[in-house]
Amino acid sequence: MRYVAPTREALDRGVLASQPLSEWSSFASFLREEEWPGVEGLNALWPEGSRHRFVEQDKALLDDGLHYEERIARHGAIATRPGNWHDLFNAFVWLRYGPLKRALNARQMAEIAIMGPRERSRPQYALTHFDEAGLIVTLQDSAMLDAWNAHDWHRLFWIHRDAWRRGEARVEVFGHALLEHALTPGKLLVGKALVAMGRDDAAASCAEAIAAGAVLNDPLELRPLPVSGVPGWHPDTSSESFYATAPCFQPLREGRAYPAPYTNPWSRT
Incomplete structure (x- = not known):
């Protein structure tokens, strides 16, 4: 709907x-x-x-x-x-x-040059999904990534809730459609995420990786994240049962696997 x-x-x-x-x-x-x-x-x-x-x-x-x-x-x-x-x-x-938006635009133009203005490629779908519903997630603990890989939302958000509260796990909402959806109080939000491990410059390095074609070549690269599960982002995150009952917390689809967090050899070290 x-x-x-x-x-x-x-x-x-x-x-x-x-x-x-x-x-x-x-x-x-x-x-x-x-x-x-x-x-x-x-x-x-x-x-x-x-x-x-x-x-x-x-x-x-x-x-x-x-x-x-x-x-x-x-x-x-x-x-x-x-x-x-x-x-x-x-x-x-x-x-x-701005750098992220310009990188997406440059990549879209490169695909339009190949596909024409009326057809869309797999990279274009990935670029558009990120543009509309994108999240940039920074993690420091690989155990949280393991939980995310398994769609173990209880472990990712409840067991590791202190990491979210301390800022050791962070989310930047990039997708403008996701921000629009947030206008409805209490709405359960699910975004499409790129994840980086332990970076302070996640948005800048993400822009460089997109521009270089290192990421967003297929929509399946993007990880769904029910961002309403981040502690404090929804009124019910104070209840442990929320992570077992809310419909946004979907199990891992059989055969679904996610790529490793993006790395950017062109970025600053």
Whole structure:
């Protein structure tokens, strides 16, 4: 079933104080105000010298005949629908994770050059899944990765809950569709994750790995993570039974295996 976000008038602003939206507090004014922000206000947040701009998506823009990704690559123009949560969160992600977004765009353009604008390759599906629902997860304890590999959610989130609380395991929500879904209080969120072990520069190294084609060549590289299980991210994470009963905690599908955490030989050491 297609997700329908609450209207701006009906939004429970209390969700802005809960994870993952609380991590985006620097953009809170764009969410709390009664009126929808325009592209002018968003464009004022770009760092000086940026070639990218948000442009309102209207008929005149679409009449240029360009694919969404082509317009970004050629002109730095990011089509943004007015009054639209999905595109507003996309703008936030561009502003915070510019190198990641640029890496995805470059890879999409390389695939479009091969496939054309109407067909999609396995890498394109992987890139799109990460763009929409992506998580960057950093772990320090290999035992937590073992639990994740087995879909042992009780062990990953409950037994190791102190590691999450201490920041030894961290999640950065990158996917703008996932942020949009978080507008519904208590909604169970599942993202598509890339995982790094023990890195302080996970987002930067992830961008470099994507740009180099080292990751996101197939959607099966992405690990599902019921991110609502992270302690404190959902009201029920204080209850051990939550990890046995909530429908987001699915067992491992027979024959499913995950790749090792991404490594990036081009990154800083």
